[in-house]
Amino acid sequence: MTSTLGFAILAVLARGDRTGYDIAAAMRRPVGYFWTAGHSQIHGELQKLRTACLVEFETAHGPGPQDKKVYRLTAAGEAALREWVTAPPRERVERDELVLKTYASWLADPETVRRLFADQLALHEARLADYEQAEASYDGPPPFGDPRFGNYATLRCGLGYERHRAEWCRWVLSQLGDGG
Amino acid sequence: MTSTLGFAILAVLARGDRTGYDIAAAMRRPVGYFWTAGHSQIHGELQKLRTACLVEFETAHGPGPQDKKVYRLTAAGEAALREWVTAPPRERVERDELVLKTYASWLADPETVRRLFADQLALHEARLADYEQAEASYDGPPPFGDPRFGNYATLRCGLGYERHRAEWCRWVLSQLGDGG
DNA sequence: GGCAGCATGTAATTCGTTACATGATTCA
DNA sequence: TGAATCATGTAACGAATTACATGCTGCC
Structure with a gap:
């Protein structure tokens, strides 16, 4: 069961390959106007998406102690996103x-x-x-x-x-x- | 630190004494249009509010295995609510x-x-x-x-x-x- | 007899935020 | 030399949802 955050990540990746860091930046602006997540949540979700075979990554070097991971949608990931897009959204409680x-x-x-x-x-x-x-x-x-x-x-x-x-x-x- | 849910409960109690059950009903309609909580969350929060001396209760009998608890605002509770009302709300992220x-x-x-x-x-x-x-x-x-x-x-x-x-x-x- | 409503709680799990932890590259 | 940016992760906590658990009263 992919969470809404998972689909938010897939929606970002549908526009081009990104690192987790890049996705976190997109989640501030412009996606942050309607969905947000901190980088810690994103890295966790990316691992779940990979387990579900909806994304894959290639490593590239630097900067930093570990290699960076450039994520992209798999065919299954794009199909899942496409299906989710037109499914009725579940009622979210307003909290204002x-x-x-x-x-x-x-x-x-x-x-x-x-x-x-x-x-x-x-x-x-x-x-x-x-x-x-x-x-x-x-x-x-x-x-x-x-x-x-x-x-x-x-x-x-x-x-x-x-x-x-x-x-x-x-x-x-x-x-x-x-x-x- | 009283949570926003805590203030939502105080706001309901400001209109009259209620049991936890009654508060849960109010949290569906009309408060549910802008804040919601299930009864399990409400009972827990009521205990915290009581520890903070913002609410107190009187027991009355039945129905059910335990006595029911009719909650009311304390003077401190009303003061806290009054102060919270005009404090600037913290920015909530939109999730739509x-x-x-x-x-x-x-x-x-x-x-x-x-x-x-x-x-x-x-x-x-x-x-x-x-x-x-x-x-x-x-x-x-x-x-x-x-x-x-x-x-x-x-x-x-x-x-x-x-x-x-x-x-x-x-x-x-x-x-x-x-x-x- | 059976069902809806009143009434209170605990437990498990997920979601989200904040803080902690590390460290290289680039630019001023 | 120092700060901002790039880059990944874990840990702890709090907020919220859902399920479990109990059982009386009043009405049909």
Whole structure:
């Protein structure tokens, strides 16, 4: 049973051969926007994937005390990834600390709640500006079938999410009265 | 160090005294929309909260082999909750399986991707209808300071989220060409 | 009599984070 | 000489899921 992290790794390798280190870098940016893992988790998962014959590697020298391992998808790995892609995702429970705080916010002083949401709003607006700049670097949506379609479509999801979040923060602020 | 789950439990108890069983029920609906836990996790956490003197309980009889325990917030518990509410939430990594699949979707057959997104769209539209009905039962936003403000504000977040998701699904479908 | 709901817990396992441990290459 | 980057791994801990385990009350 390959975990979702396993498929995240396969999805990275589908775009080109990588070392564990490279995969960890991809898991920060851009994959980190929707899936993350530290390098320790990745090395462990790579061993499981190899046992399952979904990836293989070639060693190359340096740098460092051990040889580096350049991983690539096997035919079985690509087939497994392809099948997983269109299988319905299992329901993940939402865990959102800000929303939980909001649920209990009626207990708190409106002025400190205002500060909390103003900070969150600034954060979402900053990310939004960032994503908008990234979007501007595209010349329209890449065609489906191009790996860049994946990048663009996920960016588009992030844009929508940040807009929704910013708007919600603004709404909460609007409910807090006119305290300044 | 109280965990976020601990504060979720305190947030439920702030609305009234509950047994562990009742808390577990609340963690399915309505708290489950933004935080969840099974009863086994809750019973364990309640013991930690009691050790930290943030909650206390009174036993009452039946049903069942043991007496039931009705928990309530202590003064220290309420203070801790109040302080936590306005402290900035720690950044949670997003883990979104559907977006991950989208990132790898360029590998797959457009027709099966279409089915995946059509199903997801239906799911979000159903939830949206559900939330819209819940919103209609309110007579406008409750005032801040009322516990119902928490319920309404989180519902409002859910509405925005489902709308954003549905719209994104529609956009992905629009990019898949006219295959039927 | 049987089933749903109330009610509490423990155990096993997996997933994820953080810290520990090592060490060469490249650039300033 | 020193810092950043490349590169791989193990260990310890905490968070979360699932399964196991028990048994009364109230309703049909």
